[in-house]
Amino acid sequence: MGEVKVIGSISSLFCTRVEWALKLKGVEYEYIHEDPLNKSPLLFKHNPMHKKVPVVLHGDRAVAESLVILEYLDDTWKESPLLPQDPYEKSMARFWAKFNDEKCLLGAWTACKAKGEEKEKAIESAKESLSFLEKQIEGKTFFGGEKLGFLDLAVGWIPLCLGVMEQVGEMKLFDAEKFPSLHEWCQNFIQIPMIKEALPPREKLFAYFTTIYFLSLAAQKQ
Ligand SMILES: N[C@@H](CCC(=O)N[C@@H](CS)C(=O)NCC(=O)O)C(=O)O
Structure with missing residues (x-):
């Protein structure tokens, strides 16, 4: 192959x-x-x-x-399938992965970089987007049900680097009180040995996000 x-x-x-x-x-x-x-x-x-x-x-x-x-x-590679077989379930996994990237991830990054009044608006907008993901995981172990799949890997950026974005952007978007199911999913997700094995060191993520944060602020000023 x-x-x-x-x-x-x-x-x-x-x-x-x-x-x-x-x-x-x-x-x-x-x-x-x-x-x-x-x-x-x-x-x-x-x-x-x-x-x-x-x-x-x-x-x-x-x-x-x-x-x-x-x-x-x-x-x-057919082993350990990521996407569901059912066409509707498959389209939903794709829909939410796209929503996650375009609204949640990009929304968090926009809030991270924003200043003043714009920042408050961007934080509220990102929280609203995250609340849709919260609904998707409510009552489930993984986004697709009982097995780790496509959407879990897509949403994996939350436990991986949302905390880093919050630190770099001096903001708070995510907590256990407002997003209890998503928060619980995050705790479980990063304990999965195969997931844990490929987690980058936090200091590397922090250094990278700090660099791209300042680069994007500098680009905005030009
Ligand atoms: N939509 C792309 C995003 C990839 C992306 O943004 N990669 C970043 C690293 S985190 C990159 O290569 N940045 C270089 C650049 O923006 O010029 C994907 O899902 O693969």
Whole structure:
């Protein structure tokens, strides 16, 4: 089937998603470290459209965009399926993963960078988006039910780096009182050995988020 290589960065939550999926499926891979702040010709070659990590190389093929990669891995390696078989359930998992990226993750990052009145608005908006995820996990062990799956890996950024974003952006978005089910899911998720194994050190995440936070503030001033 060709060997698998991940062009990724340890401090990228999008890359961690892909590593989780590969580990879950028991796929051997080589990790090619990329610095997203100082990109290599290899990244430009394989993801000239976005120039972002992660990129998975499978033999002579390249796949970019973490959620697309998860689907590719799921279609290629059938063991430990990530997406449900039922077409409606599958479309719901995709819908919520997209919502999670576009509204929750991006919303938290927007709130992290915002200042003054804008920050308050952005925090409220991100909290509203998170409350939809809270409803999705209520009464369940995992987003798809009893087994770890696609949406769990997508939402894994919350236990992985929402706390870091809160620290960098001096804000509070998430707590056990307002999001009890999501909070409990986070506690359980990061205790899963395979998930824990691929967690990047917090100080690396903090350093990365601090850097991109100041870079984006500087870009806004220009
Ligand atoms: N939607 C992409 C996002 C990937 C992404 O933003 N990667 C960041 C690292 S966390 C990156 O490569 N940033 C470099 C840049 O923005 O130029 C995915 O899901 O893979």
